[in-house]
Amino acid sequence: MAATGSKSVLFVCLGNICRSPIAEAVFRKMATDSGVVDKWRIDSAATSTYEIGNTPDHRGQACMKRHGVPMSHVARQWVIDSGATSDWNTGSSPDTRGLACLRKHGIETSHRARQVTKDDFMNFEYILCMDENNLSDLNKKAKSVKNATAKIELLGSYDPQNQRIIKDPYYGSDADFENVYEQCLRCCKAFLEKNS
Numbered sequence: 001m002a003a004t005g006s007k008s009v010l011f012v013c014l015g016n017i018c019r020s021p022i023a024e025a026v027f028r029k030m031a032t033d034s035g036v037v038d039k040w041r042i043d044s045a046a047t048s049t050y051e052i053g054n055t056p057d058h059r060g061q062a063c064m065k066r067h068g069v070p071m072s073h074v075a076r077q078w079v080i081d082s083g084a085t086s087d088w089n090t091g092s093s094p095d096t097r098g099l100a101c102l103r104k105h106g107i108e109t110s111h112r113a114r115q116v117t118k119d120d121f122m123n124f125e126y127i128l129c130m131d132e133n134n135l136s137d138l139n140k141k142a143k144s145v146k147n148a149t150a151k152i153e154l155l156g157s158y159d160p161q162n163q164r165i166i167k168d169p170y171y172g173s174d175a176d177f178e179n180v181y182e183q184c185l186r187c188c189k190a191f192l193e194k195n196s
C-alpha cells in the first residue's frame, strides 16, 4: 500500500530518450530539493517502440550535466494490449555513440529493454506528455484500458509562459535541448506547487 498522500507522475514523449527523461530528472531534482521526493513515484515512458532499452540522448545527458541535474533512465514503452509487441531494440546493446558519450562523462549505465503494461493508466495519477501527437496517442490507447484513471495532460499546460507544446528536439540542436530543459523547469515547478 503506498504511503498516505503519495502521488505519482509518468512523463511521456515519443521515444523516451529526449524530452520525458529530462522532465523526469528535472521533476525528481525539484521534489528532492523540496524534501518531498519520498511522497512521489516518478517515471517516464514512450508512446513508440523506437528506442526501447536505449539510454537517454547524449545531447540531453550533456544538457542535464551542464545544469547539475542527475539523470539515469532506460527508455521503455507502455504496451496497451497484453503481451509484448514486436519492437526494434529489445535485447539490443546501446548505440555506440551514446555509450562513448556516457563514458566520456564518466556516467555508468546498466542497460536493458523495459516495457510497461497497461497498468500505467491505472497506477499513475498523472500522465504528462509533450505534444499533441503524444496526447492523441495516449487518449486513444487509454480508451482500450478498462479502468484507466490517470489524468492525461500536456506538461506544457502548467507553463506560466503558456508554451503548451514541448517540441521534439530529436532532429534539433543543443539549443533545442536547452529550450526543452527551460520549459520542463517552468512546468515542473508549477506542477509541483499545484500538488504540494
Ligand SMILES: N#Cc1ccccc1-c1cc(NCCCN2CCCCC2)c2ccccc2n1
Residues within 6 Å of the ligand: 014, 015, 016, 017, 018, 050, 051, 168, 170, 171
Ligand atoms: N518519427 C519521427 C519524428 C518526426 C519529427 C520529428 C522527430 C521525429 C523523431 C524520430 C525519431 N527516430 C527516427 C525515426 C524512427 N523510425 C520511425 C519509423 C519507424 C521506425 C523508427 C525519434 C527517436 C527518438 C525520439 C524522438 C524521435 N523523434
